[in-house]
Amino acid sequence: MAYSQGRAVVPPVGELLFEDPPADVHIKYGYVRGDGYYVIKVASGFYQNPQLGLPSSNGLMLLFSRHTGVLEAVLLDEGHLTDVRTAAAGAVAARYLAPREPGCIGIIGSGIQAALQLANLARVTSCRKVLVWGRNPDRVAAWREQFANGEFDVAAAADIDTLVDRCRLIVTTTPATAPLLEAVHAGTHITAVGADAPHKQELAPSVLAAADIVAVDSLSQSDSRGEVYRAVDAGELGRGAAVELGRIVSGELPGRTRREQITVADLTGVATQDIEIARAVYEETVHAH
Amino acid sequence: MAYSQGRAVVPPVGELLFEDPPADVHIKYGYVRGDGYYVIKVASGFYQNPQLGLPSSNGLMLLFSRHTGVLEAVLLDEGHLTDVRTAAAGAVAARYLAPREPGCIGIIGSGIQAALQLANLARVTSCRKVLVWGRNPDRVAAWREQFANGEFDVAAAADIDTLVDRCRLIVTTTPATAPLLEAVHAGTHITAVGADAPHKQELAPSVLAAADIVAVDSLSQSDSRGEVYRAVDAGELGRGAAVELGRIVSGELPGRTRREQITVADLTGVATQDIEIARAVYEETVHAH
Structure with missing residues (x-):
């Protein structure tokens, strides 16, 4: 609802591409007007990770105070x-x-x-x-x-x-x-x-x-x-x-x-x-x- | 040198702007080819922070393995x-x-x-x-x-x-x-x-x-x-x-x-x-x- 009503500020997704091993990283970020936070999410896909016994997906979310810019939390969710x-x-x-x-x-x-x-x-x-x-x-x-x-x-x-x-x-x-x-x-x-x-x-x-x-x-x-x-x-x-x-x-x-x-x-x-x-x-x- | 020789992959800076209180957040990220890491930096300016006894600048750096995407370090440097x-x-x-x-x-x-x-x-x-x-x-x-x-x-x-x-x-x-x-x-x-x-x-x-x-x-x-x-x-x-x-x-x-x-x-x-x-x-x- 917030997104469709234009209350969400969501800039274009940042993207980082790698070769050898092939991988991509996406950075999604923004805030909902009136909310107390802004959020940055990093999500990565490292496609040869399964060969190393690791999941290909990884990532985290950062939550900051929208009033002061102070980091409130690092949610190390690894994509969950x-x-x-x-x-x-x-x-x-x-x-x-x-x-x-x-x-x-x-x-x-x-x-x-x-x-x-x-x-x-x-x-x-x-x-x-x-x-x-x-x-x-x-x-x-x-x-x-x-x-x-x-x-x-x-x-x-x-x-x-x-x-x-x-x-x-x-x-x-x-x-x-x-x-x-x-x-x-x-x-x-x-x-x-x-x-x-x-x-x-x-x-x-x-x-x-x-x-x-x-x-x-x-x-x-x-x-x-x-x-x-x-x-x-x-x-x-x-x-x-x-x-x-x-x-x-x-x-x-x-x-x-x-x-x-x-x-x-x-x-x-x-x-x-x-x-x-x-x-x-x-x-x-x-x-x- | 790495930057001028084209060895650095540095996508356009991500930007998030706020009104009331006025603030801006910049996300700089990239990697140097051949390096073992990729880095994401978040740097913010919240210009009314001094009124709250806080510095206006804040931020952190995230360092990830370039080989697996695993988060290696959160450097909570607050801009230092x-x-x-x-x-x-x-x-x-x-x-x-x-x-x-x-x-x-x-x-x-x-x-x-x-x-x-x-x-x-x-x-x-x-x-x-x-x-x-x-x-x-x-x-x-x-x-x-x-x-x-x-x-x-x-x-x-x-x-x-x-x-x-x-x-x-x-x-x-x-x-x-x-x-x-x-x-x-x-x-x-x-x-x-x-x-x-x-x-x-x-x-x-x-x-x-x-x-x-x-x-x-x-x-x-x-x-x-x-x-x-x-x-x-x-x-x-x-x-x-x-x-x-x-x-x-x-x-x-x-x-x-x-x-x-x-x-x-x-x-x-x-x-x-x-x-x-x-x-x-x-x-x-x-x-x-």
Whole structure:
């Protein structure tokens, strides 16, 4: 809401690129007018780290007083808070766009983000049946293990078509660079969070063309990354057809109004989310004790 | 040298501006190819802080492994390392450009940077006679106190003309927005470090016009801040007349070759200095123990 209402000051993302070993670092920063803090997030991807037994993602958040510039906290989260805020945004999208009774939740991808998305959905839907699909069956089996004794009933889907047939709430969380979903049934909501860089894509333009509502977190960012610009470039989605999720959350625009609508939330992540999760963690934990 | 030889990767500076209270935050970052680290520096100015008993400047440096992205150190220097690296650069400029026997060192300004510049000059000149000038005589008197029992013989200059008459090595360290120096004698070197923002100026264009060598730390930065672009805009200095100090340090271009030359070093500060001082502090102290 703050972002869509222009209350967030979010300068262009800083970027540092490395060769040998290949890596990239992104610096996202800003503040929400009226807040007591400004936040700088550093997020890195060092893609040969797994060969060293280290995760490829890393990072931290710095929280400063907006009144004095004094450093209040270093949140050495190594990327965890980015994962959490991304999953939280998925739940917000589902709250406003997913059908009340999706029958089954479909999770595409079997990584950390797939698990966090599912965990957060527990707060916005009563559905507890889950189908998961991933490229690597062993990884899918391991992924299902973490939900073995929980509230969700998680089964592996033989293929994406089966998942699409049974699920009316689908979350895509993969690093795919070619579409995984070509079509969905009436009444389906899809949240796509995997395509955070220009070369990534999870949804065919036809999926967005069939949607009654296409919501994004940032319209300006959707011009160059995520699913929307692909569909626009393909001539399947009109320029200006997408709306910002923040305007739906604020009530300015409607969310899902009819059971048979197809809705898409294409989330690429904005610094406002980093600002807010850093503030929340600081105020709820560090500052409170 | 690394910067002038294109070995430093230094993206555009990130900037965050605030109103009420007025403040600005700058994020400088980058790495030197072949180094083991990348560095992010946050430097802030919160201009109403003195009313709260806090310094207006603040900041920190983050040092990460360039190989894995792992955070190696948070240097919570609150701006001190920026002060130190700026003063060290002044000494480097004096080493290559100041006359061997300047007779007297002239310091214009009476703040922290003025003191650090003088302290660093002890390493590159044998001159120990100093004249200082500042707008506020009480502040100048207090400033002189810190050198009372040291190796320098520091006297207050009645006016800038007196200082210019007696000193052949002059350092300007003020936040002036109009020229303080209009002319200097043959054989004088001036290092100007105060004008780090576009609206600041310490040297009249005539001073640069009279110089045999005008050196800057960054040619690209000198197009929009510091003294050079003022002199170019005034038609007193040819475009392309300034050279980078790094090319003098590397021996590619000559420094001072004759006693009567007038030389100017106009330093606005580059991220390479932040990278190197963070690395030096980390390797010499944190990492060594």
